[in-house]
Amino acid sequence: MRVEYINPFVEAAYNVLTEVLATEVKRGNLFLKSATKPVMGVAAIVGLAGEVEGRVLFDMSKQTAIKIASVMNMEELTEIDDLVKATISELANMITAQAVTKLHELGFKFDLTPPALITGDNMEISDQEVEALIVPMESPHGNIEINVAVRERS
Amino acid sequence: MSMTKTEQAKVPKESDRMKKVDFKMISFTLAGKDYGIDILKVKEIRKAGNFTKVPNTPIYVRGVDNLRGDIIPIIDLRTMFNLPAETKDSASLENIVILRLDSLVLGIVVDTIEKVVGISSDSIQPPHPIFGDINIQYINGVIENEGRLYIILDVDRIFGQSEASTHTAPAATAPEQTSVDAGASEAVIEAPTGVQVLPLDLQFVGETLAAFGQFQLSPLNREWVGSRLAEWKKSRQDRGLDFQLTQKDEADEFLATFPSPFTGRLWSSEAATSLAKLMSFETASLVVWNPGCGRGYESYSLALMIQTCFSEKNYKIWASDNDLLSISTAPSLILEDEDLDLSWTEYTVQAKNGLQFNSELKAKVLFEFHDVNHLNPMPEVHLAVMRDVISYLKPSDQDKLITELSDKVRLGGYLVLGTNEKLSHPDWKAIGNATWSVYQKI
Numbered sequence: 001m002r003v004e005y006i007n008p009f010v011e012a013a014y015n016v017l018t019e020v021l022a023t024e025v026k027r028g029n030l031f032l033k034s035a036t037k038p039v040m041g042v043a044a045i046v047g048l049a050g051e052v053e054g055r056v057l058f059d060m061s062k063q064t065a066i067k068i069a070s071v072m073n074m075e076e077l078t079e080i081d082d083l084v085k086a087t088i089s090e091l092a093n094m095i096t097a098q099a100v101t102k103l104h105e106l107g108f109k110f111d112l113t114p115p116a117l118i119t120g121d122n123m124e125i126s127d128q129e130v131e132a133l134i135v136p137m138e139s140p141h142g143n144i145e146i147n148v149a150v151r152e153r154s
Numbered sequence: 155m156s157m158t159k160t161e162q163a164k165v166p167k168e169s170d171r172m173k174k175v176d177f178k179m180i181s182f183t184l185a186g187k188d189y190g191i192d193i194l195k196v197k198e199i200r201k202a203g204n205f206t207k208v209p210n211t212p213i214y215v216r217g218v219d220n221l222r223g224d225i226i227p228i229i230d231l232r233t234m235f236n237l238p239a240e241t242k243d244s245a246s247l248e249n250i251v252i253l254r255l256d257s258l259v260l261g262i263v264v265d266t267i268e269k270v271v272g273i274s275s276d277s278i279q280p281p282h283p284i285f286g287d288i289n290i291q292y293i294n295g296v297i298e299n300e301g302r303l304y305i306i307l308d309v310d311r312i313f314g315q316s317e318a319s320t321h322t323a324p325a326a327t328a329p330e331q332t333s334v335d336a337g338a339s340e341a342v343i344e345a346p347t348g349v350q351v352l353p354l355d356l357q358f359v360g361e362t363l364a365a366f367g368q369f370q371l372s373p374l375n376r377e378w379v380g381s382r383l384a385e386w387k388k389s390r391q392d393r394g395l396d397f398q399l400t401q402k403d404e405a406d407e408f409l410a411t412f413p414s415p416f417t418g419r420l421w422s423s424e425a426a427t428s429l430a431k432l433m434s435f436e437t438a439s440l441v442v443w444n445p446g447c448g449r450g451y452e453s454y455s456l457a458l459m460i461q462t463c464f465s466e467k468n469y470k471i472w473a474s475d476n477d478l479l480s481i482s483t484a485p486s487l488i489l490e491d492e493d494l495d496l497s498w499t500e501y502t503v504q505a506k507n508g509l510q511f512n513s514e515l516k517a518k519v520l521f522e523f524h525d526v527n528h529l530n531p532m533p534e535v536h537l538a539v540m541r542d543v544i545s546y547l548k549p550s551d552q553d554k555l556i557t558e559l560s561d562k563v564r565l566g567g568y569l570v571l572g573t574n575e576k577l578s579h580p581d582w583k584a585i586g587n588a589t590w591s592v593y594q595k596i
Contacts, residue, residue: 003481003521030478034528131528151531152520 001133001150008032008054008102009056009095009137009148016095020072021139028143032098037132039123041065044092047113048100054130054150056099057094061118064142065087071141080119085106095146158272162197175272180251182264183408185237189264190271190297190304197254199267201247202228216263219254229313230263239265253309258315271299275422278306281363314383347466355441359383359399359408366405369412372552375545378574382411398489414541415589418448423462423495429590430463433568435536440469443535446543447473450484451493453519456539457499461515474524484521488512534564541591542572560595569593 010027017025038139042065044058060068062080069087070077077084092115100110125147179190180199191223203472205228214234216223228250232239250261276409278295286325294306356379360371363379371379386408387397399405416425440460453473460469475481488508503512511515524530525548526540538559560581563569571577571591586592 001523003485003523004522006482027251030523032476032523032525032528060165093520130531133523 001032001131001148002139002152003053004106004108005103005148005150006010006133007082008081008099008106009133011136012099012102013135013144015100015148016091017137017139018019020026020091020094021068021141022071022138025078026138028134028138030077030130031134033134033147034131037125039125040117040145041123042088043123044088044115045120046092046096046115047098047119048110048150049113050109052110052150052152054148056092056096056147057125057132057147058088058095059087059145059147061142065119067141068139071079083125085117085119085121089117171580174274174276177275177278178270178272179304179306181268181271182249182251183268184232184235184264185239186265188268188304190306191251191253192294192306193311195253195255195309197252197259199249199251202250202261203247219250219261222260224258224259226252226261228261229264231420232263232265234312238446248375252262253313255310255313260311262360271297271304273297280357281305281319282361282365282379315436355387355397356383356528357378359397362399363405363409366399366402366547368550369405369409370545370547371553372545372549373575374552374571374575375412377576378412383407383551410544412542412572412574414457414591416451417542418451418488419453419542420493420495420498421459423458423497425589426455426459428587429570429592432585432587432590432592433537435464436566438466438468440464440467440537441533441535442469442471443530443532443538443540444471444473445475445524445540446531447475447481447484448477449456449480449523450487450519450521452539452541453484453521454487454515456537457511457515457518458501461501461518462497471519472522474522474526476523476525478523481521481523485516485519526555530558531563532562534567535562536564536567538563538568539570541570542575545572545575546566563595565595567595569595 010030014025014027040059041062042060046056048056051081064089065080066077066084068091069084072087072091073083096112100112102135103110110153120146128148130151135146135148137144137146158267178193180189180193180196181190183189203220205219207217208215208227212229214227218231220226225510230239230410231237235307248263249265250263250266251257251267252261278297279554281293283501292308294308297306299418318460356371356376360379363369363371369375379447383397399408421429440458442460444453444456450473456471460467473484475484475544486505488510489502491509494502494509501512501515502509504510526543544555547555556577556579559569560579567586569582569592570579571593573589573591575591577591577593581595583592583596584592585594
């Protein structure tokens with residue numbers, strides 16, 4: 001993944017999560033991954049198009065999703081209902097949009113697709129064609145892994 | 155689908171390997187640890203004691219014994235290896251393994267003799283460098299059998315030491331040796347210094363370099379490692395030291411002369427011109443692949459070379475590295491004045507942090523955070539530059555990358571390897587010189 005793309009995603013994730021959760025979040029070490037990867041339980045996907053092709057995946061456990069949605073909605077939620085799903089989709093949208101805005105300022109033109117939310121147990125994601133950058137974010141409500149797979153159109 | 159197919163194909167092969175028994179060894183214990191000796195070296199086992207002491211011999215020589223009329227020396231392996239040995243009174247009997255080596259029959263005293271273990275020689279693992287500096291030479295390998303780890307001793311080396319220095323490498327041709335890359339390493343390297351480098355020495359040093367320096371011995375760099383080892387042995391002997399590498403800084407010192415010229419800095423314009431003279435391109439646009447670019451000096455040097463020597467070409471350089479810290483600084487590399495060849499000043503601008511390349515040159519180089527072992531989604535390239543990159547990948551990954559290079563580089567395209575890396579492959583023709591290790595795809 002192009003070096004210039006990394007920081008906008010990391011910064012956007014940090015900024016948005018700090019803001020909506022109103023708490024301290026920590027970024028873990030970035031790493032690259034190309035093999036099949038298990039999904040923790042709730043995954044929001046935002047597609048990227050334009051000068052590049054790829055997608056951003058926000059991966060977290062169901063428990064984390066419920067806790068984050070509770071904080072964002074300022075009410076106690078207990079199960080993955082429509083509100084939780086909408087909240088997590090919105091979170092994914094906010095982070096990706098902010099990253100794309102930052103990238104636009106640097107001169108890279110990205111378009112994004114509406115987020116899709118996938119929930120379930122024992123899921124895996126396969127990226128045979130593209131290497132993914134994993135940005136682990138740690139918050140008191142649980143960990144979120146942001147999985148960015150973008151490549152240049154060649 | 156294709157993955158499951160290959161997995162299925164692999165499974166029966168694995169179990170075949172497990173079943174194949176082509177190596178038998180006598181197992182015994184020394185100070186509670188399990189050891190093995192190739193059964194073909196063992197004449198017999200027996201109990202004996204009351205050996206006749208021979209004066210003025212090393213402490214591990216227990217004496218001589220009369221084996222049905224033959225007088226054989228008896229050696230206590232525990233004393234020899236500095237292991238604790240329980241002292242028995244002189245009348246009691248000891249467990250003896252009688253070995254028959256090329257010209258020599260001798261007995262070794264061990265704690266207990268267990269049984270004959272049949273194993274597959276494929277599953278013998280080479281000794282790990284951290285076993286120690288001297289003893290590693292005496293170990294053929296390590297094997298796990300029924301939950302126990304056996305250290306297989308190389309008795310030819312242990313007891314053939316004095317001959318090894320007079321004859322030409324008898325140990326190296328011992329048939330039971332299991333070398334991970336035996337096929338490629340038969341030759342004894344004779345250096346101008348007159349110091350011999352045995353294939354086994356090369357293998358040991360290779361393993362140590364992999365453990366300490368992430369450097370992987372392979373056909374690509376064997377020639378360099380061999381001549382470096384000869385030089386190293388000589389200089390270590392002169393200082394009265396053993397040549398085995400036991401620490402990371404020794405491995406680093408060993409590798410100090412490996413990196414190609416202009417590693418971690420910009421090339422001089424003469425060097426760039428001399429590389430450019432080796433190559434010619436017909437197409438109007440060039441795609442260059444530069445994995446392992448580090449902080450980007452090499453990638454910019456390539457851009458400058460194309461800019462000055464192939465000025466009519468349009469080009470794009472795909473540079474990548476898996477070190478996030480290095481690659482992050484690459485797009486806006488700050489140049490020190492002494493780095494820069496004066497003839498290249500026109501491609502730089504004074505930015506607020508210091509001297510940088512101008513945006514025209516920067517736009518030609520695309521830096522990616524990427525692991526070359528993962529899928530490389532590249533168009534076909536005209537030139538691939540990976541100096542001192544392949545030598546630091548695992549041997550299996552090295553092969554994979556070399557195959558991928560044959561695929562990715564166009565016919566007539568070029569591959570630049572590290573100065574000390576030599577590729578011999580039917581797809582590639584060497585066209586380099588002393589500084590540049592260049593290959594053309596044929």
